[in-house]
Amino acid sequence: MRLRHIEIFQAIRQTGSVSAAAQLLHVSQPAVTKVLQHAELQLGFPLFLRIRGKLQPTPEALALESEVEKVTKSLQGVQRLAKSLRHTPEQSVRIGAIPALAQSLLPPSILEWKRSYPDIACELSSDHSRELVQQLLMREIDLALTLNFSGHPGLTTQVLANGALVALASKGYWPESESHKALPLADLASASLIGLSSADPLAAKLDNYLVNVSPPPQISISVQTYSLARAMVESGAGITVIDPFTALSASTATVCIRTLTPPLPITLYALTRAHEPPPHMLADLLQIFGTRARELLDLPQVRARNA
Amino acid sequence: MRLRHIEIFQAIRQTGSVSAAAQLLHVSQPAVTKVLQHAELQLGFPLFLRIRGKLQPTPEALALESEVEKVTKSLQGVQRLAKSLRHTPEQSVRIGAIPALAQSLLPPSILEWKRSYPDIACELSSDHSRELVQQLLMREIDLALTLNFSGHPGLTTQVLANGALVALASKGYWPESESHKALPLADLASASLIGLSSADPLAAKLDNYLVNVSPPPQISISVQTYSLARAMVESGAGITVIDPFTALSASTATVCIRTLTPPLPITLYALTRAHEPPPHMLADLLQIFGTRARELLDLPQVRARNA
């Protein structure tokens, strides 16, 4: 099976017909027909049954599908990486961060750093941890900031700061007298939390943490990003447990932050490619990130803000 | 980057020169040169520096290497699967097992089963768990027998029997009076074991088990398969801890088996493809495997043999 066979096979499977596949690939319909025939001839078995003028995939075609997908995926990977390699010689830094950090820690830190390096082009992007790792490997970014990372060969990881998740609620949710004290975990019992969709690795940690609460908190609304949870709380939707970066960038007027006890620790990681000379201007940037992060995560300050 | 570009890139990287790559690919040297040039033109950056008539990979080439490997790997996967799909309609069963089982449990069980199904072609193969899983997915085999399996989407797993690892030593290693009793784990302290190379998942379990022994046993000889360990012990090399299937097929004259206490449990798994009608003759075969395995793993019998 040559590459063109695979491309056409997939196009037919996606569109359901030879003619539609031809449109998708911007070639004529006979071209697709012929390549398909050639593929089937070379394979030794039919991929589709021509039943009453229409196509119907054979079991063999279905079996091949997943393997074939791997090929196009990996080939896309090569193209992605090649594209990044094509135009990297420019003096620039590309930084990716998870949404929570991209909207809180990242902007002021970048501004501060830019004062020292005004001439260096800087591209910022926001994505989830999984994608950030891919983008690093594909050289689409040079640095990633995340709160959950479990090691990857080819990447070096660096701890910038340590902190703990916090509880965020609409103002008035807690009595004034308590709002400056740490929130005992038990107080979350049977609360109606705004939860994170469990695909998030940090959400899994949180679930583990909440398992000790009885009766367990109810998750009535699930959101995908921390910022969404924050926005929900700002609109008065109730209470959530999120990272302090996102929490601290919420509007003071409508919400109230409390630390949790016992604390649920989180770590701020910086990821870079291993085996590569990290531009030394990145060292300064990491310095800034670390300092600012530690300032934000300093719990007394959180309490001060609550007061 | 088209597929041919990738093939030629890899051939050059493997052989180190354009001419040698041409030989490897069974084409002329100018053909390779031209395709390489085309690849570099399309990529926008050189893959190799022509330094003093020789080639030298650029950093970009090195960066692309791993991604490019994924493509050929996955393409090989398609070819493998396609080949299996090409000629499967025959009435036959292909069975793969890890070496330990292929040399002990498998042969007599197959013989017994063949009496009921004399006309069904039967192919047996021996490979490691990892490869067995691949071969199942690629439809190169229909059934796999293994002792360590940690689940895989697309495969269904079935427990045939449970047992425990045993200690195997040359005759005379233990005093006669003790050789029919279970061997306490502590007795392995500072023993000189024949170990398994730690790539094996079962060996990892064993390592975990032995961590409790102090002083730890010394691994002076490491082997890759259980049968090799058995053969070493049969030649009088000392003591090893292996699966009971391999142990029981050792020659009674020169070795002695003892169960361990506490036991280190193992499980015999049968793996088949999910979403497929398993030929019902396989059910009988699994029955036979299970019965025979449980007979062998029945600890009293092990002790009886020791007596």
Next chain:
DNA sequence: AGCGACCCATAAGTTGAGGTTATGAACCTT
């Protein structure tokens, strides 16, 4: 039944990527 609108397959002609042989230019070894 007849018509149009879709399917896919076939025929005949064009193009270019990838192949060939032959040759040249640069380098290393002896």
Next chain:
DNA sequence: AAGGTTCATAACCTCAACTTATGGGTCGCT
């Protein structure tokens, strides 16, 4: 300087993959 490497270039060939044009199914609608 000679002979053996290396890779690059030139001129030619071939066939897979494309094109347009056409024809024969199967459907649904009147």
